[in-house]
């Protein structure tokens with residue numbers, strides 16, 4: 001025994017990120033606020049030191065905070081708690097749904113319910129990573145182009161941090177999403193155009209002197225933003241008891257979430273945190289905006305932009321940045337990507353609510369309806385364990401559902417009225 005003081009056991013987590021890597025040509029760049037390759041203009045993605053990733057253990061993760069920062073050892077930023085600019089989203093419920101499985105003739109279905117995040121969608125994950133990266137780069141202002149949920153989350157994160165936010169949205173978004181952004185007090189700019197128009201405008205604004213010191217979460221810090229979506233995949237595996245499910249159905253806008261769930265599974269296997277059992281990735285789009293599903297059906301590698309329509313506004317990106325990578329993930333894993341119409345989407349929302357007690361937004365309806373479509377077409381195995389993602393809260397998109405559900409009946413406050421209405425029969 002020695003009498004000298006023992007050094008405190010260091011709980012510090014090493015940052016595993018080493019560079020930004022071009023997804024197109026493989027060129028590497030330092031970890032700075034850039035998102036496009038200087039050589040070929042391809043999109044940049046965070047690259048990691050596999051040896052550092054492999055030092056992360058299940059125990060380290062399990063003893064971490066009850067939010068996405070438990071995976072800090074697998075993320076590019078946020079290793080130090082003080083460095084985080086975050087509403088601390090994540091570790092959302094993974095709900096076993098036997099009622100939904102029975103309704104659809106399946107063996108085992110789970111719902112990863114990201115409506116439980118602080119601003120009620122999965123976007124809190126990506127914004128937490130983007131805002132933390134922005135903080136590290138010295139930015140103190142956030143901005144974004146959004147289809148709705150990102151707007152909610154950016155405005156809320158900026159409010160919590162005491163930063164300024166400028167959020168750009170298409171002017172025809174759902175009232176719930178507009179109010180839920182405006183209430184946080186930042187600047188909310190409604191643009192008379194589609195999301196793709198808004199996105200083009202913010203790309204141009206980003207180049208101006210006035211926005212030089214602003215982090216556009218899904219543009220100049222997009223590589224860091226995108227890594228936040230990996231935590232959906234990590235959580236699914238951890239919540240299943242450290243294993244990878246056979247099939248996952250994921251709603252698709254830009255395609256980033258889908259590609260990152262696949263990346264998360266690959267990383268977990270490479271780091272020795274789970275066994276390398278096979279998985280299939282399935283994508284879900286709405287027929288009003290299905291450029292990736294269309295490219296999949298036609299066997300193309302290139303995604304032809306479309307002009308979005310339809311009720312699934314959160315997914316209405318007509319020119320999806322991660323389209324080719326989403327196609328690759330789906331094809332490589334043996335999955336597929338399909339689309340469904342507005343009536344089926346509303347029915348999907350109702351089925352999820354009625355059979356599992358989960359009220360999803362239109363994107364959740366897209367996922368359930370696409371699950372039905374995939375079962376009908378035989379692309380998805382009804383007997384294999386399946387995870388579906390509910391990425392947003394139904395209270396955000398009441399409109400299309402309010403048209404088809406309401407009180408069973410309206411009666412006077414009297415027993416007689418209840419009897420006359422047949423409630424005592």
Ligand SMILES: *Cc1c(COP(=O)(O)O)cnc(C)c1O
Pocket residue numbers: 121122123149150251252253254255256257258314315361363391392
């Ligand atoms: C943003 C979003 C998605 C998917 O986004 P990607 O751009 O494909 O990563 C899915 N569901 C909801 C509700 C969203 O807001």
Ligand SMILES: [Zn+2]
Pocket residue numbers: 022023024025026027037038039040041042
């Ligand atoms: Zn390149």
